[in-house]
Amino acid sequence: MELPVSFLENMKKLLSPEEFNAYLDSYSEERVYGLRVNTNKLTPEEFEKICPFEIKKIPWIDNGYYYSGKDKPAKDPYYYAGLYYLQEPSAMTPAHVLPIEPGDRVLDICAAPGGKSTELAAKLKGKGVLVSNDISNSRAKALLKNLELFGISNAYVISEAPYKLAEHFESYFDKILIDAPCSGEGMFRKEPSVMKSWVEHGNDYFVKLQQEITSYALKMLRPGGMLLYSTCTFSPLEDEQIVSRMLKEDPDLELVEPEWYEGFDHGHPEWSDNNQELTKCVRIWPHRMKGEGHFLALLKKKGESSRLKERQTEKAKMPQELFDFLQTVKKPLALDRLEIRQEKVFVHPDCRRDLKGLRIMRSGLLLGECLKNRFEPSQALAMALRADEYPNVLYLSREDDRVIRYLKGETIDLKDEESVEKGWVLICVDNYPLGFGKAAGGSVKNKYLAGWRWM
Incomplete structure (x- = not known):
């Protein structure tokens, strides 16, 4: 060089x-390669137990690891589950x-x-x-x-x-x-x-x-x-x-x-x-x-910083189909900060500032869209959930070839022993969400976000 x-x-x-x-x-x-574990989803110790490639601790980063340049962690289902950042x-x-x-x-x-x-x-x-x-x-x-x-x-x-x-x-x-x-x-x-x-x-x-x-x-x-x-x-x-x-x-x-x-x-x-x-x-x-x-x-x-307490505001009115879906979700959501804008449903953070005039690409969590008498949950919501926060889950192992097929946007077939109810289903790889699908008649229609698909 x-x-x-x-x-x-x-x-x-x-x-x-x-x-x-x-x-x-x-x-x-x-050069060395590193990944950082997403502690929003799991602990470093939990990741070490399931990591499919060789890693070594980065001494000065609690949740950081070296990995070999020969490995391809960006092409692993765990990457698509948001378990780490390269x-x-x-x-x-x-x-x-x-x-x-x-x-x-x-x-x-x-x-x-x-x-x-x-x-x-x-x-x-x-x-x-x-x-x-x-x-x-x-x-x-x-x-x-x-x-x-x-x-x-x-x-x-x-x-x-x-x-x-x-x-x-x-x-x-x-x-x-x-x-x-x-x-x-x-x-x-x-x-x-x-x-x-x-x-x-x-x-x-x-x-x-x-x-x-x-x-x-x-x-x-x-x-x-x-x-x-x-x-x-x-x-x-x-x-x-x-x-x-x-x-x-x-x-x-x-x-x-x-x-x-x-x-x-x-x-x-x-x-x-x-x-x-x-x-x-x-x-x-x-x-x-x-x-x-x-x-x-x-x-x-210098000086003292005072912590603001979260505000409690009146809960927004919501369409029945949205209400029905949210009744099934166990994740705590600040529905008093819910907003429906052009059919899209958001839960905003507690900001307390007038943000008019700023180019805002996302404000908080996009829950999904209210369409004609139905609600479609978003990819963002799927990634924000834990498997135990949604009632209808399809658990797939990392080695199951249906994981890659799902990430490619394909319809996936259900096995006889898999008890998945009709309707929206959360697809998980080893207990970690990947996205939503819609189950009916022994198969799951793919709802994985097109721009995120496995290439």
Whole structure:
């Protein structure tokens, strides 16, 4: 791999000769692959018992595992059940470090394709609200799919510029994650194509974006709230110097040193304004750890944060067919926040802000659609359910060839011993939902979402 000459010169200034050579040697090593278990659906220990391929614990991520590049976990039924997210190990660190508590109001401001949002949402455990935003509408569509695949019910998916968010969410969020657009120097080994963008744009282009995003994010952070800033680059211009700028912009901010792992490197004050607090930042180098390059800083805003109690509002009137279906669902749903809009039925998170004027791609959980005297449950609802929260379930083992046929959109036949009632049936692989079908006459008509099908 031929690295840009100017990049190498920059790295020589950051690293000692010995470390610089070790960094170069890391390019001859095979990149590592990681997956993160969806704790919204199962524990890491439960996943270890059923995982069909070889995995090894990532030491600094509670629910993270290495897997071999020879395996294809994205083509496994468990992936389609939302049991894990494929993510580079170092990139798991920011969402792991940000201390999310159930009930928090959380913002992921540069969220697509969803690697960090899915973890933040899982840590919320269905309580509070996640605003998951990406300025790119096309990328936000992938973000929405991943959140729905994970069974997340309390998220807004928005596609807006940071300044528009700040107009609606001033001093609102308990926790904010900024995985900032950056020059991507830490990903050169994983994705060599990133070097082309680096040569074209350099660091200064991204510095301007980072300054803008962080300034608006600070306006949205509540007193007592915490903000996690991260990049996948090595440049101090985009790392320590951006953090130093935030500290000067808001005197109430202070750096918090996260739980330390022996492979981490401290931030370097000498690469910025010599503020010794910058040592509380974290640098991840690919020659020191089994992961790509990353930088993160955890900041807290002084003051006290008061938790809002959930509001109880009047339950919306609903069509009889919707009422009848929901009577069969055991999952607790905040039906006082139910809305029917153009036949689609949603349950909104408890946001308490006027969101008119924002490009909202999803507000909470899409339950399904009210059509002509019937209700059709959604793929999102299927993924948000547990098997024991719906009465009519078809349990299939991972080895059953009908699982793949279902994921491909085919009608599947029932076996004589399978006691499935006529009507809507929840299809599960080893107790984990995949989607809905409609049973009648010894077979199940496929209702798996067309855009999600096995290719």
